[in-house]
Each structure stands twice: as structure tokens, then as C-alpha cells.
Amino acid sequence: MRQRNEHTIANCCQVDGRGYWSGQKVRVRMYPASVGTGLVMVRTDLVEKPMLQVGLATRQEHQLRTVLASGQAKFAMVEHLLASLYALEIDNCVIEVNAEELPGLDGSAAAYVDALRSAGLVIQAAARKQLIVDRTVRVGTAASWLEVSPTHGQASQFEYVLDYGPDSPIRAQTFRSTIGPHEFSTQIAPARTFVTSEQVQQLRAAGVAEHVSPQDLLVFDQAGPVQNRLRFDDECARHKLLDLVGDLSLINCEFIGRIVSHRGGHALNAVMAKKLLQIAQRTTDKLFRKAG
Numbered sequence: 240m241r242q243r244n245e246h247t248i249a250n251c252c253q254v255d256g257r258g259y260w261s262g263q264k265v266r267v268r269m270y271p272a273s274v275g276t277g278l279v280m281v282r283t284d285l286v287e288k289p290m291l292q293v294g295l296a297t298r299q300e301h302q303l304r305t306v307l308a309s310g311q312a313k314f315a316m317v318e319h320l321l322a323s324l325y326a327l328e329i330d331n332c333v334i335e336v337n338a339e340e341l342p343g344l345d346g347s348a349a350a351y352v353d354a355l356r357s358a359g360l361v362i363q364a365a366a367r368k369q370l371i372v373d374r375t376v377r378v379g380t381a382a383s384w385l386e387v388s389p390t391h392g393q394a395s396q397f398e399y400v401l402d403y404g405p406d407s408p409i410r411a412q413t414f415r416s417t418i419g420p421h422e423f424s425t426q427i428a429p430a431r432t433f434v435t436s437e438q439v440q441q442l443r444a445a446g447v448a449e450h451v452s453p454q455d456l457l458v459f460d461q462a463g464p465v466q467n468r469l470r471f472d473d474e475c476a477r478h479k480l481l482d483l484v485g486d487l488s489l490i491n492c493e494f495i496g497r498i499v500s501h502r503g504g505h506a507l508n509a510v511m512a513k514k515l516l517q518i519a520q521r522t523t524d525k526l527f528r529k530a531g
């Protein structure tokens with residue numbers, strides 16, 4: 240497996256939108272950063288401009304989205320941004336956000352990818368850390384699990400198996416892909432978040448996401464997407480894969496291996512990410528290698 244160098248962006252760039260849950264306007268500004276910075280997020284709307292280092296240590300447990308927090312520095316719905324940075328191979332970046340919740344946009348990562356690609360990449364003088372899987376590890380239950388295994392020098396493979404049962408308005412589907420800048424930008428980033436009309440009613444009853452319309456993400460009822468059209472037949476599985484990439488990126492190194500998620504979600508993604516780091520930290524080159 241080739242070892243490649245770290246990258247940052249060549250210019251700063253930004254994405255504007257509204258938080259799905261809060262409805263609040265928010266701007267995400269991304270800046271170039273030097274080797275060793277990693278991904279740093281800053282809350283520019285707060286007086287003391289609190290910041291955090293993106294990583295598993297700052298992840299908080301939430302059911303439907305990924306939240307990072309360290310003291311006052313709290314950021315919700317970070318997974319689409321993190322997946323984009325990971326897949327575009329951007330290791331060092333300072334991200335300023337002027338609200339807690341990142342923008343929902345059209346439910347996909349396309350706007351992040353467009354902004355980051357137009358900012359351009361700079362190759363930096365440091366080898367990117369890699370986590371190379373060379374044995375099989377599984378987490379979860381019989382109904383919902385994640386498994387990693389070696390790829391023996393082949394490109395990393397990600398696979399998502401979605402199956403909500405025969406009564407779901409969303410049909411069973413599987414999507415698999417390698418995760419490079421091109422595949423991610425064209426095949427994965429455009430896939431949108433989805434909910435069922437039942438979930439929408441529950442969210443509205445809880446007083447959140449009131450301004451969100453079926454054009455802002457995919458809402459499914461028994462007849463299919465409401466007032467919207469799919470970008471891919473298997474758009475839901477692609478989106479779950481996008482979330483998996485974002486959640487797994489919290490290991491802060493390049494994942495070299497194969498990963499299959501069978502009906503997994505954010506919580507299980509985090510369990511696997513933790514397990515991978517634990518194994519990498521306590522084993523030698525023979526098992527997992529955390530290179531660099």
C-alpha cells in the first residue's frame with residue numbers, strides 16, 4: 240500500500256447554510272494549516288473562541304448525528320464535513336464555525352466537497368499516518384454489526400448493507416466503494432440524509448427541524464421519496480456509507496483495510512473506531528500497524 244504525504248488546502252473556503260435541528264444560520268470557514276495541526280474546530284460565535292482537536296476523545300454519544308465537544312467548544316452534525324475532509328485527503332485544517340450545529344445543506348456532503356476542491360490541495364512534508372488492518376475484527380450483534388478485515392495491499396473497500404425489513408418504505412440495498420477523492424466526490428458525497436415521514440412527525444412533535452421541508456433531505460413514505468427524486472437508486476445505502484466514512488475518520492489516520500457495515504449507525508461506527516485505535520495502540524507491526 241502506497242504511503243502518501245499529508246495535505247492541507249491551498250486557500251480558505253466556506254460553506255453557508257442552516258442547521259437542520261436548530262434552524263440557525265451558520266457559516267463554516269476552512270483554513271490551511273501546518274503539518275501536525277490535524278483538524279481543529281473553533282467556535283467563532285463565542286467570546287473566548289473555544290476550540291477542539293477533532294478525534295474520538297471529543298466524540299459525544301447522540302443517536303442521529305455525530306457531535307464533538309470539549310468544554311464550550313461543541314459542534315453537532317459534523318459527519319458530512321469530516322467524511323469530505325477524509326476522502327479528499329485533507330489532514331491539516333482549521334475549521335471555524337459560528338454556531339453549534341453545522342449546516343444541513345441539501346442533506347449531502349456535496350457543498351463541502353465543492354468548496355474544498357475549489358480551494359485546492361497542498362502536499363506537505365510529512366507522511367500521512369495509516370492504520371493497516373491485518374486481521375478480522377467484528378463489533379455489534381447478529382442484527383447489526385461492523386466488520387473490518389485486511390485487503391492485502393488492495394485499495395481500501397467500504398460496504399454498507401441497508402435492510403429495514405419488508406415493511407419499510409426504503410427497500411433493502413447494498414453499496415460498496417473504494418474511498419478516494421474521485422469516487423467519494425461523484426458516487427458518495429451527493430447522497431442525501433433520509434428519514435421516514437413517521438420520523439418527521441416525531442421530530443416536529445419534539446419541536447425540532449420545523450423549517451426542514453422534503454426538498455432539504457429525503458423523506459420516505461410508502462410510495463417512495465416525498466416531493467423529491469432519488470439521485471441514485473441506492474442513495475440511502477450510499478448516504479449510510481458517507482456517515483460511516485465520517486465517523487471512522489475520527490481515528491485520525493488513513494484506514495487501510497476492508498470495512499463492512501450491516502445495518503450499522505453512528506453508535507456502532509464509534510465502537511469500531513475505538514476498537515481499531517485500542518488494537519493499534521497495544522499491538523506491534525505484526526497485527527495492526529499505526530504507521531508514521
Ligand SMILES: [Zn+2]
Nearest residue numbers: 318432478482
Ligand atoms: Zn449523514
